[in-house]
Every structure is written in structure tokens, then in C-alpha cells.
Amino acid sequence: MFAWLLHRATGLGILLFLLLHIFDIFLLAFGPELFEELLVLYHSWWGRILTVFLLFGVLFHALNGARIIVQDFWPRLWPYQRRLIWIETAVFLPVFLWGAYIFLRPIFLE
Amino acid sequence: MNRPLGHAFEQRRGRLPKSNFELYSWLFMRISGVILLGLAVFHLFWMHVVVGVDAIDFELVAERWDNPLWKLYDFFLLLFALTHGINGFRYILDDYVRKPGWAVFAKSMVFLVYVAFVGIGAYIIFTFSAATLLSSP
Numbered sequence: 001m002f003a004w005l006l007h008r009a010t011g012l013g014i015l016l017f018l019l020l021h022i023f024d025i026f027l028l029a030f031g032p033e034l035f036e037e038l039l040v041l042y043h044s045w046w047g048r049i050l051t052v053f054l055l056f057g058v059l060f061h062a063l064n065g066a067r068i069i070v071q072d073f074w075p076r077l078w079p080y081q082r083r084l085i086w087i088e089t090a091v092f093l094p095v096f097l098w099g100a101y102i103f104l105r106p107i108f109l110e
Numbered sequence: 111m112n113r114p115l116g117h118a119f120e121q122r123r124g125r126l127p128k129s130n131f132e133l134y135s136w137l138f139m140r141i142s143g144v145i146l147l148g149l150a151v152f153h154l155f156w157m158h159v160v161v162g163v164d165a166i167d168f169e170l171v172a173e174r175w176d177n178p179l180w181k182l183y184d185f186f187l188l189l190f191a192l193t194h195g196i197n198g199f200r201y202i203l204d205d206y207v208r209k210p211g212w213a214v215f216a217k218s219m220v221f222l223v224y225v226a227f228v229g230i231g232a233y234i235i236f237t238f239s240a241a242t243l244l245s246s247p
Contacts, residue, residue, distance in 0.1 A: 008202065015195035019227060022188065025171075026230040031243045032168035042163050051163070055154065062151055065143045072140065102159055 003085060007064050010057035017054055045107045052100045059096050063088045123210065135197060142194045149187045172240030181235050188231040196224045 028035050041047050067084050071077055077084065119126055157166065174180045199220060207213045 011195065011198045012202065015199055018191055018195055019223070022192070022227050022231045026234045028168070028171060028238060028243075029234055035168050035171075039166065042166065048163075051158070058150060058154060062147050066147060069140050069143060099154075099158070103163075106164060 003064055003067075006060060007068075010061045013053070013057045014061060017057075048103055048107055052103050055099045055103060056096060059092055059099070063092050139194060139197060142190045145186075145190050146194060149183070150191060153187055168240070171238075175235070175238050175240075185232060185235050188235070189228065192224060192227055192231070196220060 024035075024038050024041065027038060042051065067088050070084070071081065116126055157163065161170070175184075200217060203213060203216050203220065207216050
């Protein structure tokens with residue numbers, strides 16, 4: 001149930017970001033000045049921290065979604081859900097930690 | 111259709127569905143999910159690790175969209191991500207907006223947002239011209 005809730009919450013979060021992202025890219029139509037002012041969204045320290053949340057959301061939603069697809073198409077794996085979630089976590093953690101390190105590193109180098 | 115599911119549909123819509131829309135919706139979420147597993151994760155990796163967020167500015171986007179393949183990539187990412195996300199949001203609405211009238215209203219609004227954002231996204235991808243934007247005052 002926790003995975004279900006997190007799948008929903010991260011999905012909602014990604015959708016909100018996606019709408020924002022489509023809009024900020026759309027603002028390219030008004031020329032370079034406005035767009036580059038807006039890039040503070042991604043270049044500021046708080047922007048970078050928010051991006052780590054985005055990374056968390058996308059990575060979890062992707063891996064958990066992959067698990068759901070695997071279970072849907074191979075129902076025989078259903079009893080092993082708990083083990084599959086452990087495998088998912090084992091893939092998630094190193095990739096997330098590595099990504100978070102890359103995303104946050106510039107804050108400390110400034 | 112099994113009885114509890116039929117009951118759920120009757121509660122929500124006052125009738126049984128005539129088509130298999132929800133089945134295709136379920137299948138679409140799986141197929142687009144696999145596609146996005148590639149497109150979205152690679153987009154994040156490319157922009158943050160290969161390019162680097164600090165290298166992103168107007169000029170970089172102009173160079174990127176000089177290549178029609180990147181335009182196509184971004185268009186597919188836009189289309190699959192937004193359709194997958196909006197359809198997921200429709201599932202959430204189904205769970206929490208129980209009154210049929212409100213559900214129709216909420217889903218209509220969500221659909222308008224979907225059309226508008228596919229519209230502005232596709233507009234900027236396919237009409238973007240760095241030369242025009244840089245020369246205009």
C-alpha cells in the first residue's frame with residue numbers, strides 16, 4: 001500500500017512539474033531575456049534541491065511502474081511482490097544517491 | 111464485466127460502458143510507461159549529467175532544436191508524458207470525485223488543460239526560430 005501511495009504522490013508531483021516545465025519552455029517564444037531570467041528555477045540552490053525531489057519522483061515512479069507492469073503481465077510473480085519491491089529499492093538507492101550527488105554538487109562548489 | 115466492477119460503473123455513470131475504453135486506457139498506461147521509462151529517464155540523464163544544468167541557456171536550446179531529431183524526441187516526450195500524466199490524474203479524480211456532475215466538470219477542465227498544454231508545447235517545439243527571436247527588439 002505504501003508503494004501504491006507513493007506511486008500516486010510522485011505521479012501527481014511529476015504532472016505538476018511537467019505543466020510548469022511545458023510553460024517555461026513555451027516562454028522561449030518571448031525571446032532569450034525572459035527565458036534566461038527564468039532559468040533561476042534550475043540554477044539556484046533551492047531549484048537544485050527541488051530537482052532532487054523530481055529525480056526521486058521520476059526514478060521511483062519509473063521503477064515502481066516497471067514492477068507493476070511485470071506483475072500485471074506475469075501474474076505468477078504476484079506472491080513475490082515483497083521481493084520485487086526489495087529489488088526495486090536495490091536499483092533505486094544507488095542511482096538516486098549518485099544522481100542527487102551530481103545535482104547538488106554545484107551548490108557546494110559555488 | 112464482473113458484477114462489482116459493473117456496479118462501480120453504474121454508481122459513477124448511471125450506466126454500463128458501451129466500449130472498452132478503460133481496457134485500452136490500462137494498456138496505454140503500460141505501453142507509454144515503458145516508452146517513458148526510456149524517454150523521460152534519458153532526458154533527465156542527458157540534461158543533468160551529459161549537458162549539465164549550468165550549460166542550459168537560450169543558445170543551448172537553439173542548438174538542440176537545430177536538429178529535427180531532437181524536436182521529434184521532445185515532441186514525443188511531451189505527448190507521452192502529458193497523456194500518461196493526465197490519464198493518471200483522471201484515475202485519481204475517479205477515486206475522489208464521486209458525484210457524477212462534479213466528475214464530468216472536473217474531467218472536462220482537466221481535458222482542456224491537456225489540450226492547451228499539448229498545444230503550447232507543440233507550438234514552441236515546431237515554431238521556435240532562434241534567428242527571428244534574437245533579431246527582434
